[in-house]
Amino acid sequence: MKTKVGIDRIHFYLPPKYVDMGLLAEARGVDPNKYLIGIGQEKMAVTDATIDIVSMGLNAAYPIIQEEDKDLIDQVIFATESAFDYSKAAATYLHESLGIHAFAKSYEIKEACYGATAALQIACDYVRLRPERKVLVVASDIARYGLATGGEPTQGAGAIAMLISKNPSVLALEEDSISLTDNQYDFWRPDYLDYPLVEGKFSTQLYNQCFIKIMEEAANKHLDLFDTLKGLCFHLPFSKMGKKALQAYQDYLNSKEGSLDPKVVLAFNRWLEVYPDLIQIGKQVGNIYTGSLYLGLISLLVNGTALNAGDKLGLFSYGSGAVAELLVGQLQVDYRKVLKLEDLNKRLAQRQELSIEEYEMIFSEKLPNDGKTHLLEPSVLPGDFYLTKIDGHRRYYQQYKTQTD
Ligand code: COA
Numbered sequence: 001m002k003t004k005v006g007i008d009r010i011h012f013y014l015p016p017k018y019v020d021m022g023l024l025a026e027a028r029g030v031d032p033n034k035y036l037i038g039i040g041q042e043k044m045a046v047t048d049a050t051i052d053i054v055s056m057g058l059n060a061a062y063p064i065i066q067e068e069d070k071d072l073i074d075q076v077i078f079a080t081e082s083a084f085d086y087s088k089a090a091a092t093y094l095h096e097s098l099g100i101h102a103f104a105k106s107y108e109i110k111e112a113c114y115g116a117t118a119a120l121q122i123a124c125d126y127v128r129l130r131p132e133r134k135v136l137v138v139a140s141d142i143a144r145y146g147l148a149t150g151g152e153p154t155q156g157a158g159a160i161a162m163l164i165s166k167n168p169s170v171l172a173l174e175e176d177s178i179s180l181t182d183n184q185y186d187f188w189r190p191d192y193l194d195y196p197l198v199e200g201k202f203s204t205q206l207y208n209q210c211f212i213k214i215m216e217e218a219a220n221k222h223l224d225l226f227d228t229l230k231g232l233c234f235h236l237p238f239s240k241m242g243k244k245a246l247q248a249y250q251d252y253l254n255s256k257e258g259s260l261d262p263k264v265v266l267a268f269n270r271w272l273e274v275y276p277d278l279i280q281i282g283k284q285v286g287n288i289y290t291g292s293l294y295l296g297l298i299s300l301l302v303n304g305t306a307l308n309a310g311d312k313l314g315l316f317s318y319g320s321g322a323v324a325e326l327l328v329g330q331l332q333v334d335y336r337k338v339l340k341l342e343d344l345n346k347r348l349a350q351r352q353e354l355s356i357e358e359y360e361m362i363f364s365e366k367l368p369n370d371g372k373t374h375l376l377e378p379s380v381l382p383g384d385f386y387l388t389k390i391d392g393h394r395r396y397y398q399q400y401k402t403q404t405d
Contacts (some may be wrong), residue, residue: 005166006172015051021035024044039239047142075135077109079137143157178223227263230311
């Protein structure tokens with residue numbers, strides 16, 4: 001029997017500040033229901049200058065790495081599309097701060113919001129060949145389109161960390177997956193621009209087309225997803241996106257086949273039944289780009305009361321540009337026990353709401369770039385990592401310690 005490999009631990013870091021989407025809509029002269037219902041977002045996580053992709057990634061990873069893992073992790077793979085450095089990988093900072101052994105490799109992966117899925121696949125393949133070893137995968141992003149732009153309501157920030165090992169506690173991933181590349185311009189950022197360019201409507205259409213093509217390829221390969229999948233997780237740039245893809249696929253099947261096979265109807269019903277659990281946390285956070293699919297997975301695991309160990313889940317990953325992939329995983333016996341629910345609930349409850357003026361001010365803040373020494377004040381919760389200092393264009397991170405620590 002083949003060794004099971006997959007996600008042994010998974011954790012999400014949520015920045016401590018947010019904007020209410022109803023207030024943002026009012027400030028932009030938009031009917032709040034467009035954001036709250038039409039796009040399906042209630043709150044949007046916002047980061048200030050002391051919270052960057054590295055500090056968020058560290059905060060996601062730190063709670064799930066135990067002492068004995070540090071000598072077993074051979075790779076730290078960091079997926080992001082909001083890197084602050086074109087050369088040095090964000091993973092190198094995590095490697096040091098987490099105390100991973102020196103002979104591990106650390107690097108970054110990019111393909112828009114798909115990057116973390118490529119990282120996850122590399123990690124699983126590595127562990128399949130070396131079942132005693134582990135790989136740390138981190139997805140961390142600050143999603144920004146600019147103030148008062150069409151993409152503004154689909155911003156957000158956060159990080160996911162996943163420890164990949166044999167006999168995983170959360171989700172064992174199947175070796176076979178279906179991937180797809182389609183060279184398109186739906187979202188891209190030339191190096192001279194601060195924010196990405198986006199063809200919003202086109203990006204949602206392309207997402208839907210990629211989903212349909214992958215599901216069709218699964219059918220061609222006789223993978224019976226309709227029978228086997230209890231739920232489908234989606235990359236969720238906003239909470240309505242996965243539902244739109246399901247609707248597009250259902251419409252496609254209806255136009256092709258006239259009427260739907262009863263097992264297909266049953267599968268759509270099952271997938272729609274768990275959908276509200278999938279989006280529950282993301283609605284409070286917004287888009288976290290590379291980590292978005294995995295935030296949906298966490299949300300489903302935390303809130304999905306209809307799920308049981310042994311159930312199979314599909315994970316649909318999409319990155320603009322565009323690359324998509326469908327993975328299949330099986331829930332493991334201890335999946336609920338290893339989720340850090342207390343930490344997640346504490347972070348959701350302790351967030352500080354920003355006024356629109358404060359949000360706009362924070363949004364426009366820039367880190368000093370004069371090469372001098374700058375000490376930065378923490379805005380994170382005690383115990384969290386933050387960007388402590390910039391010195392000679394170098395970044396330094398520490399845990400925020402209060403006087404009582
Ligand atoms: N009450 C309820 N719903 C409303 C509404 C109201 N008052 N006003 C609008 N809506 C609905 C619209 O009907 C639409 O629903 P639908 O998509 O089911 O048709 C939804 O709200 C969005 O409205 P729309 O006019 O399409 O919004 P938009 O032109 O501002 O674009 C995005 C929305 C998501 C495309 C835009 O925010 C964007 O470009 N985001 C970044 C790119 C992205 O996230 N792409 C996703 C794939 S990666």
